[in-house]
């Protein structure tokens with residue numbers, strides 16, 4: 889956010905609310921040596937609603953580069969998808985790591 893011209897009158901949070909600028913959060917998938925490729929593709933299709941082809945391309949990007957952004961969402965949607973994906977990986981016993989962080993909106 890640029891310097892608050894209303895400093896002293898309104899807080900940054902009040903300005904943010906007044907301007908109605910929703911924050912956006914990117915969800916990142918991280919590579920590891922153990923999670924099977926087909927499991928990652930299934931997770932991307934199931935949790936992140938990717939097509940089979942997009943999911944396979946994304947999985948390979950993560951496999952080759954170490955990590956990749958898989959989607960940008962509001963806080964609640966991003967947090968829910970991270971939780972669902974982490975649960976799915978944990979339940980299957982794979983060390984897959986999924987993280988989220990604020991992105992410029």
Ligand code: TYC
Nearest residue numbers: 918919920923924925950951
């Ligand atoms: N590197 C894994 C393998 O060779 C595949 C993989 C891709 C794992 C993406 C995690 O986020 C990931 N089986």
